[in-house]
Amino acid sequence: MVVKTLADAGRRVVATDLDVPANRKAAAELPAGVEMRWADLTDAAAVDALVAAVSPAAIIHLAAIIPPFCYMRRGLARKVNVDATASLxxxxxxxxxxxxxxxxxxxxxxxxxxxxxxxxxxxxxTPVNPADIYGxxxxxxxxxxxxxxxDWLILRLGGVMSSQFSVDMDVDLISFESVxxxxxxxxTVDVRDVAAAFMAATTVETTREVLxxxxxxxxxxHTQSVVGSQAAAAMGISGGLPIGRSGNPDDDAAWxxxxxxxxxxxxxxxxxxxHTWPQLLADTRANAGWKRYPIGLAAPLIRAFLRSKSAYKxxxxxxxxxxxxxxxxxxDHRPDGGPA
Structure with missing residues (x-):
């Protein structure tokens, strides 16, 4: 969405990612005029060559390995989340x-x-106090x-949501949401607004600030359960998602x-x-269109499937x-070098 927003605004955009079939397929959907350069950001020499060849006016660094995948591949997560940043x-x-x-x-x-x-x-x-390797x-x-x-700006993102309809279900992400x-x-924040924020951040006078x-x-x-239930209902899952477990009010670390x-x-x-939250939900319903009706019929089966994938089953x-x-x-979720 960031690439599309920049391109739609008439900006010269050079995007980069790993050269793998899935990324090739995604790149084919990018707006005309976007230049794609394949590179491995964990390869410092490749990063040097890429930046020197492009001579960018601004670099937007989005690459990351996020939860829960960063817990499964801790070494790679460090290379992408930290070392690649240093190289760039x-x-x-x-x-x-x-x-x-x-x-x-x-x-x-x-x-x-x-x-x-x-x-x-x-x-x-607010003082930082990361509880996991990603933070x-x-x-x-x-x-x-x-x-x-x-010159730099750091954008700390909240719960990014998209109104684009998709039936793709990553089982790990489903289970992670249940945790x-x-x-x-x-x-929450609409991904379109996130893209607008990144585009603005490349040119505003403000610099060297965290936003x-x-x-x-x-x-x-919202609360977590409200977000999941309302978003699911907008896609046609009548009754929303199964309600998860509440947190322990007496344990500050268990959140x-x-x-x-x-x-x-x-x-x-x-x-x-x-984009307000009601607008995001309305756009989700519109993008789902006629598919909301068969999804609604299948809602009991969908909820049963989601319950079966709950991390608390x-x-x-x-x-x-x-x-x-x-x-x-x-x-292991703990930060690198954390106590056993």
């Missing part, structure tokens, strides 16, 4: 006219957030960006790294909030047990 920064700084660097980060840097004991919302100044990698990557001599406490706070990217506070602040945020500064700088206890459930199903 070094290559950018070596250019005759160094580009602006826009880094995609995440609210995962803040760590577990117990809504029963927290009355405030996230701000750029720790983002903190490391941010540190590399901050200490560079480049999260149903009453955890989540600030939080979430939807408007009036309509995009996932999501929360509501203060986006007033980022909106002032980037002017990106254009036959799992003991009453409350969501986020980190232990992740460890059991996907692998």
């Amino acid at each position: 920064l070094r290559a950018a700084a070596a250019q005759p006219e160094p580009p602006r660097f826009v880094q995609a980060s995440s609210v995962a840097v803040y760590g577990a957030r117990n809504p029963h004991r927290i009355s405030d919302v996230l701000t750029p100044d 720790a990698h983002k903190v490391e990557a941010e540190g590399l960006v901050r200490t560079s001599e480049l 999260l406490p149903a009453d955890g706070r989540l600030q 939080l990217i979430g939807g408007d506070s009036a309509t995009h602040r 996932f790294a999501t929360d509501w945020m203060d986006t007033s500064r980022s909106q002032e700088v980037l002017r990106f909030q254009r 036959d799992y003991p206890g009453e409350y969501a047990d986020v980190w232990n459930a992740i460890d059991k199903k996907w692998g």
Whole structure:
């Protein structure tokens, strides 16, 4: 979506990714005029050659290995999430006219957030306290960006949602969603607005600042279960998704790294909030179109399938047990070098 938004605005865009069949297929759908250059960002020499050949005015660094996949492939996750960032920064700084660097980060840097004991919302100044390897990698990557001599902006993303209809179901992602406490706070944001934020970040006068990217506070602040159920209902799954487990209000560590945020500064700088939550749901319904009706008929079977893939199926206890459930199903969640 970022590439499309830039291209639609008439910007010269050079996109890069690994040269594999799935990415070749996706590249064929890119807007006309987008130049695709295949490169492995974990190869420092390839990064140097890419940046030197393109001479970009700005670099938007989106590549990442996210949960739950980062728990399964910890070594690769570090190479992509941290080492590739270092390589891009070094290559950018070596250019005759160094580009602006826009880094995609995440609210995962803040760590577990117990809504029963927290009355405030996230701000750029909220201390980072990553609970997992992904959040720790983002903190490391941010540190590399901050200490560079480049002009930079860091965008910490909330819960990115798309109105595009898809029947593709990644079982790992389905199971991962079931791990999260149903009453955890989540600030969603339309992927179209995320793309607008990144585009604006390449040219605004503001520089060397961290900005939080979430939807408007009036309509995009929810709990995890509300987001899943309303999004599913918009696609035609009548009755929404099966309700997951609530978090333990007495255990601050047993929550996932999501929360509501203060986006007033980022909106002032980037002017990106254009789609409300109701609009996102309406667009989801419109994009699903006639497919909502057969999906509605199959809703009981879909919910049964989702329950069968829950990370808490036959799992003991009453409350969501986020980190232990992740460890059991996907692998060690802890930051590199964390305590045993």
